[in-house]
Amino acid sequence: MPLNRRSFVQSVPALLASGRASAQTPVPNPPYDRGKLRRVGVIGPGWYGKCDLIRLIQVANVEVVSLCDVDQRMLEQAADRVAARQSSKKRPRTFRDYREMLKQRDLDIVLIATPDHWHALAAIEALRAGCHLYLQKPISVDIVEGQAILAAARKYNRVVQVGTQRRSTPHLIEARDEFIRSGKLGRIGHVEICCYYPMRSRENPPDTQPPAWLDYEMWTGPAPMRPYNPMLHPGRWRQFMEYSNGIVGDMCIHMYDMVRWMLGLGWPKSVSSSGGIYVTKQGKGNISDTQTAIFRHEDLDVVWTHRTWGPPPDPKYPWAAFFYGEKGVLKASVFSYDFIPMEGQPVHRDVTYELEQFPEDKTEERLERHVAPAIRYHMMDLLSAIDNNRRPAADIEHGYTSTASCILANLSAQVNRTLHWDAAAGRIRGDDEANKLLARPYRAPWVHPDPKTV
Numbered sequence: 001m002p003l004n005r006r007s008f009v010q011s012v013p014a015l016l017a018s019g020r021a022s023a024q025t026p027v028p029n030p031p032y033d034r035g036k037l038r039r040v041g042v043i044g045p046g047w048y049g050k051c052d053l054i055r056l057i058q059v060a061n062v063e064v065v066s067l068c069d070v071d072q073r074m075l076e077q078a079a080d081r082v083a084a085r086q087s088s089k090k091r092p093r094t095f096r097d098y099r100e101m102l103k104q105r106d107l108d109i110v111l112i113a114t115p116d117h118w119h120a121l122a123a124i125e126a127l128r129a130g131c132h133l134y135l136q137k138p139i140s141v142d143i144v145e146g147q148a149i150l151a152a153a154r155k156y157n158r159v160v161q162v163g164t165q166r167r168s169t170p171h172l173i174e175a176r177d178e179f180i181r182s183g184k185l186g187r188i189g190h191v192e193i194c195c196y197y198p199m200r201s202r203e204n205p206p207d208t209q210p211p212a213w214l215d216y217e218m219w220t221g222p223a224p225m226r227p228y229n230p231m232l233h234p235g236r237w238r239q240f241m242e243y244s245n246g247i248v249g250d251m252c253i254h255m256y257d258m259v260r261w262m263l264g265l266g267w268p269k270s271v272s273s274s275g276g277i278y279v280t281k282q283g284k285g286n287i288s289d290t291q292t293a294i295f296r297h298e299d300l301d302v303v304w305t306h307r308t309w310g311p312p313p314d315p316k317y318p319w320a321a322f323f324y325g326e327k328g329v330l331k332a333s334v335f336s337y338d339f340i341p342m343e344g345q346p347v348h349r350d351v352t353y354e355l356e357q358f359p360e361d362k363t364e365e366r367l368e369r370h371v372a373p374a375i376r377y378h379m380m381d382l383l384s385a386i387d388n389n390r391r392p393a394a395d396i397e398h399g400y401t402s403t404a405s406c407i408l409a410n411l412s413a414q415v416n417r418t419l420h421w422d423a424a425a426g427r428i429r430g431d432d433e434a435n436k437l438l439a440r441p442y443r444a445p446w447v448h449p450d451p452k453t454v
Helices: 005-011 046-057 072-085 098-103 118-127 143-155 168-180 216-218 246-263 372-388 396-415
Strands: 037-043 063-066 093-095 109-112 132-135 160-162 190-195 268-278 290-297 299-308 320-323 328-332 334-343 346-348 418-420
Touching: 005 328, 037 046, 037 098, 046 063, 046 072, 046 109, 046 372, 063 072, 063 098, 063 160, 072 093, 093 098, 098 118, 109 118, 118 132, 118 143, 132 372, 143 396, 160 372, 160 396, 168 246, 168 268, 168 328, 168 334, 168 346, 168 372, 190 246, 246 290, 246 320, 246 396, 268 396, 290 396, 396 418
Parallel strands: 037 063, 037 109, 063 093, 109 132, 132 160, 190 299
Antiparallel strands: 190 320, 268 290, 268 418, 290 299, 320 328, 328 334, 334 346
């Protein structure tokens, strides 16, 4: 059975019973010009590309001008859906090459939701074309790519909002303000973050010829060329480290970025990690099924664990963060939070769905309904940042820090030692071997971006 995050959360019935949050849940309301027309393009309008785009259409005056994808069927389906959804009813232009789309120089905002190995080149080209970005996480597959995107965003003075939308999730904003910033947790000395979804597939289908409607050469792009396998597209390319950073790059980044935001943390001083394929050995993918990482901050360790087999320790929080303070514990996830004090009454809050305000959320195919409000607020924050010339909630620098930290965890597991990060230099201290891994080799004719020359 094909696996994706939606099927993972549907396997946890207790979580899907979540109701609406109370009226006290803070709703982000950043100021922006709701009447201003925004001309938008999307690179990668597949699953999350469409989810992000529809949320933007819900909160802004948008004309979707162009769509780009190497999958002809996916591209046509997205164009039809956009034409039906946007107020002008115009069908956007379609492109198979993002460079041709960006040559038109007629876009204000570009959404990028390609496989991870395509983020950097597409993002930098869009920034050069003068576009603001909504860039899905992780921002890159290697650390130097992330440095190059950050450098380009600053050079061209463009706003880049990264799709780490926990920073715009109402019940998590409430949890941060009510229990962390207020001091009700007391001093926090330890944080655990985790994912126990069955994300490593046990499938092992044979390699085949790529389908006629997919430009597999372009899909592969700068990544290593490997025989086409039906697991790769759509969506399950995350099973392969050639195109991603595995579960750490997909799921840890969300929780680690959330912790950094809620606690006001910068870079970790060091990162260590270990793991491997310990149980689900029959799967064709090469991502780990078990891994632990320790992000060391001043007087605080943030410890990540993922395991794609067996039950989660806390069935209500299989993908979550646990903040341990002197006065209690705060459990936080995309579905809810629970504050359990040493003394006094516990507090529980569920996610806000907003299904009455946005009834189309009820029927949209493959929409993670619990995430839809956070995406909307994230989009509104992007628009406000553009209009008010400020950095957004999930600015590219935050995205770079969280992405690079997760990549360091994978590199630590690869070289089997702790890595000490020099944030100012953008390098690992005293480790020439590990520093050689900060940029992945690119397949010709694609050229790896250089932060100095973007």
